[in-house]
Amino acid sequence: MRFDLVDLRLFLHVAEGGSITAGAARAHLSLAAASQRIQELEAALGAALLVRGRRGVQPTPAGEVVVRHARALVRQLAHMEAELAEHAGGLKGQVRVLCNTAALSEYLPQVLAGFMARHAGVDVDLEERPSFDAALAVRAGAADLAIVTDTVDLSGLQAYPFRRDRLVAVAAPAQARRLLGEDVTRPGATVGFSRLADVEQVGLAGDSALFRYLARQAEQSGRLLRARVRVRSFEAVCQVVAGGIGVGIVSEPAARRCAQAMDLAVIELADAWALRRLVVCVRSLDELPRQAQLLVEALRAEWVG
Missing domain, CATH: 1.10.10.10 (Winged helix-like DNA-binding domain superfamily/Winged helix DNA-binding domain)
Structure with missing residues (x-):
């Protein structure tokens, strides 16, 4: 045959x-x-x-x-x-990478730019997936590597630290005071996600990894996450929120960057799950094609401990 x-x-x-x-x-x-x-x-x-x-x-x-x-x-x-x-x-080939929303938006672009400049013959097939799904895909051999949160099941996989990522809430200052109280707009203030889950959300599109992650957190607290507006990027979330519509939850680097150009209150979440460690996971580093091994090395070099 x-x-x-x-x-x-x-x-x-x-x-x-x-x-x-x-x-x-x-x-x-x-x-x-x-x-x-x-x-x-x-x-x-x-x-x-x-x-x-x-x-x-x-x-x-x-x-x-x-x-x-x-x-x-x-x-x-x-x-x-x-x-x-x-x-x-010259090294040639393709690397298939799966990653969650924060990695795709905030941490991967610069690393990939440097890697692909050094290896002009290597292409990267990059796809956004929730961490749970991405880890399953790597375990099944459907991707070379994934960047996921270390809260998912990593059994049977090799995992290497990549970056720390914190999720924060963003809101227009007046909206934050009206919906959540005066205290949340002062520096260092925190708010629990349970207080936000019932507030109208500006979120990423329903197929995004982060939206599904937040929906699961809301479900565990007995709530149904409702996004009044859904957009495709952290910057778009911040732009809509700055206009006074609802509250958004984004990666902290995106929130701080947008707050420099927009009138935004950035509020830390009190929930332990909001502070996450992103890891690179593979089935076996030794069994990966050389181009994938080199990309893993480039990602591991980003960890600062």
Whole structure:
């Protein structure tokens, strides 16, 4: 039985994306061509590989077998390509990275810029995911590495400290005084998330890692987090909040930066979970392609203890 690497990579993209449309886009194929390739792969194997439903597709038990072995093959091929590239005059390849909202917005861009300037032949496939989902994906071999909070289950993974990140609340000063009381606008004031959960929120879009993280925190305290306005970046949250609409929760570096240009009150959260340590997690550093190992090294160098 012969396998086409293009088909195997496509099938991985479909399985990870949850739909043939998403897989086709990542594989740079038309939907019709991707569907035809999947059908031909199923015919060649004599087994259905996907369960098709209204919300997308999922691998069948046979499909899970293909996913497991295809990931191993693609990973080994990436190793070979990287080692050969070093002999051919420059490192080449791709690194798949998953990360949470704070890492994507505040901490990764500068590190990636320096890394990619040093390694012009390396591409980075970067995707935002909640920390829990990102760790699962790395454990399953669906990504080379992830940047997550160390509060998630990291069993079976190697983890290296990257950055500390604090979540804070932002509000227009008048709005903060009206909704939360005079004390929260003074320097050093803190507020519990339970006091904010019932206040109209300006949040990141519902598919963002941070919004889902905050929604879980609200749910644990018996509340339903409601965002009156949803936007796509920390800066946009701060801009809307500065206009007097609700309260936002963002990473502290973004809040402090925006407060220099906007009329914002930055309020520390009293909850222990608001102070987080971001870590880089991998299944096995030694088994990563060389380009991924180098990126992990660059990320680890950012930790200051």
